[in-house]
Amino acid sequence: MSNTEIGTTFKGEDxxxxxxxxxxxxxxxxxxxxxxxxxxxxxxxFRAPGGWKTGxxxxxxxxxxxxxxxxxxxxxxxxxxxxxxxxxxxxxKQSVDDPRRMLLLTAMIFIYxxxxxxxxxGLRGYVGDAYMVFGAFEITTILCLCAVMKVFWxxxxxxxxxxxxxxxxxxxxxxxxxxxxxxxx
Amino acid sequence: MLDAxxxxxxxxxxxxxxxxxxxxxxxWGALPGLSTTMAMMLxxxxxxxxxxxxxxxxxxxxxxxxxxxxxxxxVLLNIPGTPDSGxxxxxxxxxxxRGEGGKALGMAIASxxxxxxxxIIVLMAFIPMVLVFALEFRxxxxxxxxxxxxxxxxAMSSGAMPLKGWIAGWLGIxxxxxxxxxxxxxQRYTFGIPELMDGVNYIAVLIGLFGMxxxxxxxxxxxHLPIPKDVGRVIPSMRLLGKHSVAALxxxxxxxxxxxxxxxxxxxxxxxxxxxxxxxxxPAEKAKWGxxxxxxxxxxxxxxxxxxxxxxxxxxxxxxxxxAPCAALIAALSLHNVVVGPTIEVDHPGLVYFIFAAxxxxxxxxxxxxxxxxxxxxxxxxxxxxxxxxxILPICVIGAYSVRLSMFDVWVMxxxxxxxxxxxxxxxxxxxxxxxxILAPMAxxxxxxxxxxFDGRSWGFVATQWVGTVLLIGLxxxxxxxxxxxxxxxxxxxxxxxxx
Numbered sequence: 001m002s003n004t005e006i007g008t009t010f011k012g013e014d015x016x017x018x019x020x021x022x023x024x025x026x027x028x029x030x031x032x033x034x035x036x037x038x039x040x041x042x043x044x045x046f047r048a049p050g051g052w053k054t055g056x057x058x059x060x061x062x063x064x065x066x067x068x069x070x071x072x073x074x075x076x077x078x079x080x081x082x083x084x085x086x087x088x089x090x091x092x093k094q095s096v097d098d099p100r101r102m103l104l105l106t107a108m109i110f111i112y113x114x115x116x117x118x119x120x121x122g123l124r125g126y127v128g129d130a131y132m133v134f135g136a137f138e139i140t141t142i143l144c145l146c147a148v149m150k151v152f153w154x155x156x157x158x159x160x161x162x163x164x165x166x167x168x169x170x171x172x173x174x175x176x177x178x179x180x181x182x183x184x185x
Numbered sequence: 186m187l188d189a190x191x192x193x194x195x196x197x198x199x200x201x202x203x204x205x206x207x208x209x210x211x212x213w214g215a216l217p218g219l220s221t222t223m224a225m226m227l228x229x230x231x232x233x234x235x236x237x238x239x240x241x242x243x244x245x246x247x248x249x250x251x252x253x254x255x256x257x258x259x260v261l262l263n264i265p266g267t268p269d270s271g272x273x274x275x276x277x278x279x280x281x282x283r284g285e286g287g288k289a290l291g292m293a294i295a296s297x298x299x300x301x302x303x304x305i306i307v308l309m310a311f312i313p314m315v316l317v318f319a320l321e322f323r324x325x326x327x328x329x330x331x332x333x334x335x336x337x338x339x340a341m342s343s344g345a346m347p348l349k350g351w352i353a354g355w356l357g358i359x360x361x362x363x364x365x366x367x368x369x370x371x372q373r374y375t376f377g378i379p380e381l382m383d384g385v386n387y388i389a390v391l392i393g394l395f396g397m398x399x400x401x402x403x404x405x406x407x408x409h410l411p412i413p414k415d416v417g418r419v420i421p422s423m424r425l426l427g428k429h430s431v432a433a434l435x436x437x438x439x440x441x442x443x444x445x446x447x448x449x450x451x452x453x454x455x456x457x458x459x460x461x462x463x464x465x466x467x468p469a470e471k472a473k474w475g476x477x478x479x480x481x482x483x484x485x486x487x488x489x490x491x492x493x494x495x496x497x498x499x500x501x502x503x504x505x506x507x508x509a510p511c512a513a514l515i516a517a518l519s520l521h522n523v524v525v526g527p528t529i530e531v532d533h534p535g536l537v538y539f540i541f542a543a544x545x546x547x548x549x550x551x552x553x554x555x556x557x558x559x560x561x562x563x564x565x566x567x568x569x570x571x572x573x574x575x576x577i578l579p580i581c582v583i584g585a586y587s588v589r590l591s592m593f594d595v596w597v598m599x600x601x602x603x604x605x606x607x608x609x610x611x612x613x614x615x616x617x618x619x620x621x622x623i624l625a626p627m628a629x630x631x632x633x634x635x636x637x638x639f640d641g642r643s644w645g646f647v648a649t650q651w652v653g654t655v656l657l658i659g660l661x662x663x664x665x666x667x668x669x670x671x672x673x674x675x676x677x678x679x680x681x682x683x684x685x
Contacts (some may be wrong), residue, residue, distance in 0.1 A: 017342055017343035017346065017349055017350065017353075017612055017613060017614035018343070018345055018346060018612050019345060019346055019612065020610075020611050020612040024610070024611055024612070025611070027611075028611040028613075032352065035359075036359075039359055039374075042373075042374060043373075046366075046371060046373065047369060047371050049369060050637075053633065053636040053637060053640065054368060054369075054633045054636065054637060055633075056366040056368070056369050056371045056373060057373075058632070058633060058636075059358075059362060059625075059628065059629040059632060059633070060359075060362050060373060060374075063355055063358045063359060063362065063625075064359070066355065067352065067355045067356075067359070070348060070351055070352050070355065071352065073348055074348055074349070074352065077346075077348070077671065077675065080675065081675075081678070098405050098406070101405035102401060102402075102405045102606075104405075105400075105401060105404055105405055106401060106603065109397075109400075109401075109578065109599065110599070112578075113582070113592075113595055113596065113599055116582070116592070116595075117592040117595075117596075137579075137582075141579045141582075144575075144578070145575050145576070145578070145579070148404075148575040148578070149571060149572060149575055152404050152405065152570075152571040152574075152575070153569050153571025153572050153575075154571070155569075155571075155572070163572060163576075167576050167579070168579065171579055171580070171583065175231075175234070175583055175587070179231070179234035179235065180234055181231075181233065181234040181583070181587045182590055183583060183586065184582070184586050184592055184595065
């Protein structure tokens with residue numbers, strides 16, 4: 001899709017929403033039916049001491065059942081379109097341009113969060129009058145930003161390190177010392 | 186009102202926060218790919234450490250700034266910074282090519298300023314009336330109102346396929362019902378995880394859906410944005426705006442009304458106003474539409490900014506978010522123990538007036554900051570996405586973590602990001618999920634209360650609750666209209682193409 005084509009017509013308040021390819025819609029409907037069926041099944045097992053009208057599972061069950069009906073509707077519309085050209089094939093592809101790069105990014109963020117939650121290292125002390133902390137958040141964020149920028153930007157290493165250290169330090173000081181919000185680690 | 190206004194004007198810290206936040210919002214909105222909603226969602230967690238009024242001033246100023254900011258890249262880059270600046274782009278790109286980019290942006294600034302005024306004035310005029318009316322709402326009406334909010338948002342967010350909007354809204358309901366039941370204190374879907382006893386932290390979910398999803402979607406893309414040409418002098422011309430005053434006023438009304446409809450946000454406002462403007466334009470002006478019309482920019486920018494005031498109306502009086510950014514506002518207020526709804530003036534006297542004052546001050550700063558920030562924003566356009574998007578990642582982490590100081594919430598944010606990515610892939614809208622998450626607890630509690638109240642009474646009695654009956658008819662109408670729209674689209678797709 002070229003730049004000039006983006007946003008030139010109103011296609012709903014959320015521009016990413018539309019028909020997917022019939023196959024994708026059927027898969028989505030099947031996943032929704034499985035999820036909603038489990039949700040409803042669980043809801044029917046909840047306690048209802050004052051009768052069904054005040055039961056804990058009333059709204060969850062109603063939501064689950066109505067979601068199953070909607071998912072069946074989605075599957076039906078997709079089935080009716082099964083022989084048609086995918087309505088938004090180009091847009092479907094637009095959601096994930098390069099699955100390998102997307103998976104790589106997901107893995108990097110996963111490792112970043114895992115390390116942040118498990119790293120117990122931390123340096124604390126005064127720099128002048130300011131109480132400074134250099135803990136798991138700072139270490140993992142600098143490393144993660146360096147790695148992500150190296151892969152997805154490929155700028156000069158000194159620039160990547162400078163941006164990562166500068167941004168992390170700015171966030172750390174702003175939140176720990178100005179907003180007084182503790183950071184992970 | 187004057188007290189609130191003087192409270193803001195005499196507080197240097199509030200003024201400074203407003204100026205900084207408006208500037209942040211303008212730059213954020215100007216950068217393609219960073220939407221108003223994303224800005225609002227990321228900033229909720231960050232406002233947790235602020236005092237109530239400071240946080241409100243911060244969030245409202247960012248909102249005001251970022252709605253305008255989208256016009257900058259729309260005019261100069263030919264890419265709408267926010268989706269609602271699409272019509273501005275259609276006219277602005279031609280004006281930029283003719284060397285009138287600065288003048289077009291000046292017109293966008295003046296139009297945004299006027300649009301904000303229209304929205305705020307309408308908000309101030311109607312809020313007392315709606316609040317009195319809203320006090321009549323009981324459990325049955327509140328349940329129906331919540332369902333109308335979720336359903337209408339679903340219908341509005343997905344043009345050809347309202348079903349997907351409703352499904353997204355229902356997914357939000359499923360998420361919101363996790364945790365302790367408010368009536369019997371029984372656990373629902375917690376799997377014995379202590380962190381889920383309080384429910385899923387919806388702020389983490391919102392940050393994941395709007396922040397993490399965008400990082401995962403946009404960062405892996407290879408292409409980069411072009412750097413814009415010379416902007417020229419930016420002159421906000423009130424005289425030129427005056428020439429199109431009828432179009433400005435009409436767009437202000439359209440923007441405010443669409444804002445007051447739950448789920449109908451700035452996107453619909455600007456496109457609808459642009460379309461109406463084209464129909465009502467004088468023949469000489471009409472010839473310029475699509476080729477660089479200032480009136481087109483006025484219609485779009487007045488409407489999407491007037492939308493801010495309009496969207497506050499259901500948000501503050503009924504607790505129903507007018508659009509996704511207002512859902513963020515509700516979340517930010519809840520962090521400061523403010524529950525919006527019919528009793529807001531009773532529970533938090535003066536808060537509504539403070540919001541009026543904050544919006545007015547933010548609008549004034551928007552006018553000033555916009556002129557000064559256009560050229561720095563242009564420099565930021567040259568920033569590669571490979572640099573920009575990773576910088577947002579730690580903000581997502583801090584935002585999710587800061588609410589309950591829990592790494593569990595950070596993981597919830599990450600998983601929500603992945604779910605959001607899957608939903609985008611399958612072409613589901615995201616905004617209805619937000620309304621589902623926020624309104625489901627209200628629907629759950631009030632439906633059960635209403636059923637107890639109606640126990641042993643006839644259907645005739647239920648029908649005499651006229652507000653509820655009107656809402657019920659409205660709810661049915663939303664579904665009927667949505668299904669009818671799907672049938673029409675399906676028929677149109679099956680119809681053979683017309684002969685040339």
